[in-house]
Amino acid sequence: MNDLARRKLFRALQDYVNTGDSFDSFRRFRTKWPMFFHEADYEEVEQQIRAGVEEEACFFPKYKSYLRAIWEQSDRQAASRRQSDPSRNADRLLIMLGVRDDLIFNYTQDMMVEDMMVATPHLHYVNTWFARYIPDWRSGEFIYKAVVPFQEALFALFKSSWRARICPLEDDCNSPCSTPYFIAEKPRQKYCSTECSNIAKSKVRNKWWSKHGKSWRKKRNLKK
């Protein structure tokens, strides 16, 4: 994968993990990244959200919260604030990367047995993206083959997991970050964007001024 392709995949993945919960947010994401998931998958999600299915049965909101949990575990500062469970995150990765089925019981109400409402379990695949592993005789390794760009993006992130970070302005009371989950381009990058980094810098400056400003001005006046 070349650098440009990887960056584009990361941008899409970053938009996905920051997507809001509303139907409109989903629609905006779909319009912006029509190829990130299969067309048929987007269609299904649209119907599912309209029908109001639970999160467990619909990959779009479900995997978004899986990703957030993984991000929280990956970001050391965030992980210390929250409880995270690495083994659960390993399961989540197996499902999202298409190594394991995401097969759930989806209980729906059926009108059966003389108009009695009976809850019937339906087995339901949340997605059908079964990734492949191609054995490479020369290298002696299995090569992961994603079947949807989302998996390709996630696999690329998996191989450089230090990139998954949370913007420190996430819970800021004055200027909360609207895209706190980000994929860092460089190891030193601390904030999601230059905007957030500038806000943080001016905060430090203001703090310094409110603490030392008075004595600084005094000293300067004495020098005159």
Ligand SMILES: [Zn+2]
């Ligand atoms: Zn930010």
